[in-house]
Amino acid sequence: MLALVAVLLLALGAAATIFRRAPAVLGVSAALSASGAAAALASLIAGGPTLALALPIGLPSGLMAPDGMTLALDPLSAMFLLILFVAAAFCAVYAIDQHEAEDRRALAGFPAFVGAMALALLAADAFTLVFGFELMSAVSWLLVLARHEDADSRSAGIFYVGMALFGGLCLVPAFAVLAHAGGAHAGLLDLRFSAMRAAPPEGWRAALVLALVLLGAGSKAGLVPLHPWLPLAHPAAPSHVSALMSGAMTKVGLYVIVRVLFDLCGPAQPLWWGIPLIAAGAASALIGALRATADGDIKSVLACSTIENVGLIAVGLGVALVARGADLPALAALALCAALLHALGHGVFKPLMFLCVGSVAHGAGTRSLARLGGLIHRMPVTAGCAILGAACLAGLPVFAGFAGEWLLFQAVLAGPRIGGLALQTLFAALAAVLALSVALAAAAAVRLIGVAFLGRPRGPRAAVADEAGPRARAAMIGLSGLAVLLGLLPGPAIWLLEPALRGLSGAGMAGRAGWLAISPTQESFGYAPAAIALLVALAAAGGMLALRRLAARGIALGRERGPAWANGFAAPPAWLPFGDSVTQYGGASFSEPLQRTLGRTLLRGGDPAMHWLMRPLLAARGAISRAADAMQVLTIRRILTVMFAVLVLFLAVIAAVEM
């Protein structure tokens, strides 16, 4: 089966070159992705036997230990592959309808992007993983630049490539340290994961790996403080690519974190290992959610919400690491299950939301909230799917986002059992921060739907927006269906994660996940989405019936349409067919209370990472380049002196190394 997946990868790469027409490329991508998703699902259902495959290509022989690249499909890889291929299949179908002229530049990149991500997920040695990871970065960079006429896209592309290079710069030494711990064989570093697993790093080496992986893979996943590129680069790409970048590429970053910290570094790591991950995750959740309530661009809002969700997943991973360090496998499994289940849910509802707002950008001609409004009348299917996606985004019960967040809260609430006053207080503060983030995400979801889809149009273009094409609608409806299914049946989804949980945390969720209900411990009661949904449906039916019975005795039935009451405001004049747009609440006015109370102190006028990290870095770069400029205008005497000094320094260093 793994050979099949490998062939699939090659086919994805070839799809772009063989076919020239957009529908053919995208159709083939969709079919290949669907079969990839089926293969990953089959592997998970089969209980995730590990399959391995060695490719005859790779680094020139004699440089490093495995001669060719090696692939392996284990439960963890299969689960992330499932997220990737499901999203990719729907995005490709969607793109057939929504393709715009400038998106032709993104055509060849799309299958290559999917293939590169799959390669990174399937890698069984460090070279293959870094190769796939960097290929993914490079191709996605090209996709971000698909609309390079736009100055914003260009600057986003430059920022993104800088962050991607930095990520690679951190990952390579991380794997070098890991391989070094495995010991050198005949002077060659053994890059295979199996060798790294056999000799996990200890002491300062382990801490170094942790720091480098958090920086390298965290920058791709969107963890604070390396997140500011997401809201710039994700919206710049065509929508079906944005959907994959947010839904799947951030997950590849998270996959690398899980693979290295849980798998390659082994279970014998100290308790504090999870703390940096928890801190970065909580900060990401808060900053992402707060930015999502303020951004004026509908795709940026979703990218900020991705930062929030990645933060929640990272918190789950951190709690799992802490619990594993404290030798509480059941709690570790609970936290890891929360993180993976939320990753699965986010992998469905975030692409769904991106496809919906992509349809809005396509149909209404703008991504700016200040020019949208009232789209539910012109785009009912898109609006319906967006409302469903927003309910998942807001973490409402029985929708896809809730189960993961519920389990995460259960893990955090059980966290104080680990002990230690400082750690317990940390967990209490963590619970408050997570609750704030989830509530802010709900505010952001209401704002996105309320301003873009409800109310009156804020511009003439929004008043004549077109509904998405049939295949785009089908993709959105399909993803909505998956989101509903995932929301109602979290138990079966957890069964799919079971082998990965057992492998990574030493315990599973057996006895805690059933068809209808999931629970944090085997003895306790839990969350039963189907029963809750039934209860709500019964309440609605009962309410409707009672209303009908009572109203039947009234004097008049039915609804009558009239002008909006608006507390007796006069009707707008004839030259304002949709009323005066300034009398309607917009995106900026909606977020004003939150910005006034939280935003000013936390965000520092945009983003704290920009304020504290990026701007000082840019200033330092400017200072260095100015200093270097001075070198260019030196007199020949001084240039010779500098060259001589460098030579002496170089020789001194060599002498020191030789000794």
Place this chain on the structure above:
Amino acid sequence: MAILIAFVLQALHIALVFAAAPLVVGVIRSVKARLVGRAGPSVLQPYRDLLRLVRKRTVVAENASAVFLLAPMAAFAATAAAAALVPSFALGMISAPIADLLVVAGLLTIARVAQALAGMDVGTAFGGIGASREMSFAAFAEPALLLVIFTLVLLAGTTNLDVVAGLLRDGSLGLRVSLGLVLVAALAVAAAENGRIPVDNPATHLELTMVHEAMVLEYSGPDLAVIEATAALRLTLWLTLIAAVFIPFGIAVPEASALGWLTGLGAWVGKILALAVALAVFETSIAKMRVFRVPEFLGIAVLLGLLAAVFLFVSTGFA
């Protein structure tokens, strides 16, 4: 047999809570009127108001979408489902295994989101202002609520409301300072969630100070009746929740006899009446806050919740 009893208890609970909800509002209004020296309407007035609204014709704004039409019933259904989960006079109802505190909070969020979306649907300024403030206040109330739940979980070990109420009723957890701190935090959250003074004034007629009322200005007729019923139900739910967790005396255990259930019923009615009167006295004695003082008010609730958790860690060496 046990299942049958649990089922009967559930049905009785739902009927009681639904029937009592308008009465709770009536009692509060009547007591408030008396306290300021007015005769005030009968305590039954809310029932008459609901009936009057139900029999009226509905006028809907021209540009209202399906969201506007469906939101009142969605909010009602979610609130009603939450109300069905919170034990009133007896534990061990059929819904006990799924009565999770986080799920109850989530169902109330569904109701809030539905009403906020409906407020934005017609595109008037008031609807937007109400929705924006409602969601912002909720963002501050949620951390406080979660810290309340956090402390309860530290004591009871689970988020299941039935188990928590049962353990607190037994008194096996003892009387604790933390519970007192958490009670204050819970009351602040309840005031914010129900739009009561000092966060919002349920009887206001000045639009600029409105939060809850501003979102529903466009509604009329049966739709408005559903919204009013939802608000009454939510208030009763919160009072019942606070009674079940913080004044757990008298609530009937699953194996109780008929006498036990009658005692539980009496205790519940007494507790709700006492809480309603206390709320009326409190609302009469203080003024509504400025909108931007509300985050500070709820921030204090968050700190109290945090303090309660830390107290518990220190005092018990919880491990």
